[in-house]
């Protein structure tokens with residue numbers, strides 16, 4: 001095989017209480033990429049459609065992760081990468097992760113799968129770091145593994161795959177404003193009050209238990225963030241109004257997706273997820289901010305060859 005086309009999905013990081021550790025994978029939003037083996041050595045980005053991103057491999061997240069893997073494996077060939085970008089950079093749904101993970105996933109398939117998913121995540125983190133100025137894997141892990149994941153540790157890299165309850169659906173609203181991950185990290189405090197930390201880690205533990213037991217009431221009770229949201233919601237117009245409307249419409253929980261500005265909700269059933277989408281639209285259609293909404297089943301497969 002010399003060439004493959006892949007679907008590299010959008011992802012939701014943090015999942016309310018799990019800042020930098022929890023994430024899940026979406027199904028209806030993602031980039032497409034073509035990865036091609038060549039006789040010329042090296043990594044070349046030969047096509048980018050959708051958004052204006054750098055072609056120099058060293059300045060492109062897909063190129064940086066590809067180079068990290070390429071320099072380590074030193075294969076007897078080169079690779080060309082085409083990126084059909086559909087996830088807007090700075091949207092909070094893992095745009096940079098989709099690119100960073102897609103290139104290494106595709107190269108690995110063409111090389112006969114020498115690396116496992118944790119090793120792919122390790123190289124993809126090098127690309128992610130270019131975008132967010134820190135190596136975090138909470139978008140990359142769900143993109144590569146699918147479903148819900150927990151990044152137990154970054155050094156050494158340890159990723160746990162969590163089960164996905166079958167009736168769970170995500171709804172997202174993406175206000176068309178850009179928030180850079182580096183900026184929304186810069187506004188966070190360095191220390192947190194112990195009382196809040198206790199609430200937060202109890203929520204993470206109970207959310208993990210709820211996913212294992214498909215306990216939707218406990219999912220609802222656990223999807224709360226008492227540490228990060230209060231700072232970041234100031235960057236997202238009408239966040240509180242969306243959250244109130246969404247919970248009234250029956251969502252299990254609602255929070256900022258990754259570093260924002262997208263807001264996600266989880267619901268039990270597609271019908272509720274659709275009602276939640278209407279509730280989100282109602283809030284934002286009264287403003288002059290452009291937006292897009294999505295309803296997605298949780299993608300348990302992750303990146304796939306198409």
Ligand code: HSE
Pocket residue numbers: 013014019020021092094132136138139181184185258259
């Ligand atoms: N966990 C990261 C953050 C995700 O919230 O900053 C960035 O997409």
